[in-house]
Amino acid sequence: MRKRGIIYGALAAISIVAVISVTFFVKASSSKYGTIEGKIADELSGDPVRGVRIVVDGRSTILYQTTSYELTKIPPGEYLIQVSPPSGWVKFTKKIKINPGKNRLDIPLKGDKIPDLKEIICFSESKKEGIIIEVRFVDSKGIGMTEYPRLPIKIEVTLWERIGEEENYKKGKKLFEGPVKDFWDSQSYLEKNKGILAWDKIPGIKFEDRKMGIMEVRVHLKQGNFKDIIDDVKLFPEKEEK
Structure with a gap:
């Protein structure tokens, strides 16, 4: 009975080590990437801009009734963020540096005209x-x-x-x-x-x-x-x- 208890204890210890190793691997892997997030809105009103498209390193998102955006799993480095709003607002581009973890950039969209x-x-x-x-x-x-x-x-x-x-x-x-x-x-x-x-x-x-x-x-x-x-x-x- 004592021998069996020793075996069970050893297996439990190995399982704990395995879980810790997997958790560490996941965290280490995710820490290799960066996330960029922030607020994007009309410069003067602060309202959401419906249908605005944001692109960084081939990753993109389209926003509708929100002023918050987020792009994830971006390898660290320098990129050009490109923002394409609907007609009436000016396009926004800027060189940015993505570091591992969270990065923030707020984007005020400047109005140009009332279309048509x-x-x-x-x-x-x-x-x-x-x-x-x-x-x-x-x-x-x-x-x-x-x-x-x-x-x-x-x-x-x-x-x-x-x-x-x-x-x-x-x-x-x-x-x-x-x-x-x-x-x-x-x-x-x-x-x-x-x-x-x-x-x-x-x-x-x-x-x-x-x-x-x-x-x-x-x-x-x-x-x-x-x-x-x-x-x-x-x-x-x-x-x-x-």
């Missing part, structure tokens, strides 16, 4: 803080765009009081003319570019009169100037749903 931009359609929403101007970009097929970069933009408006009946009205007194503060709404599907005209910028307005207005919206981008008319601007805050 033909015109704008504008809407307004009267909130407690002011009149929100919503800008929708429309392509040459008449379709509202959903995927485009955030670009430097200037929004100017002229606001008149609306006189007359709903089907037979005209411009009345001019209430405001000039630039408005622009902002980006990542949660919006079509109208991500927006502006706000605060109520205190419109002198003499009385909410209780519940008047309507006409607004001309002028949008200035690097690729051109665009204009639209909103003829149903509420000159009073709408009740917000809770």
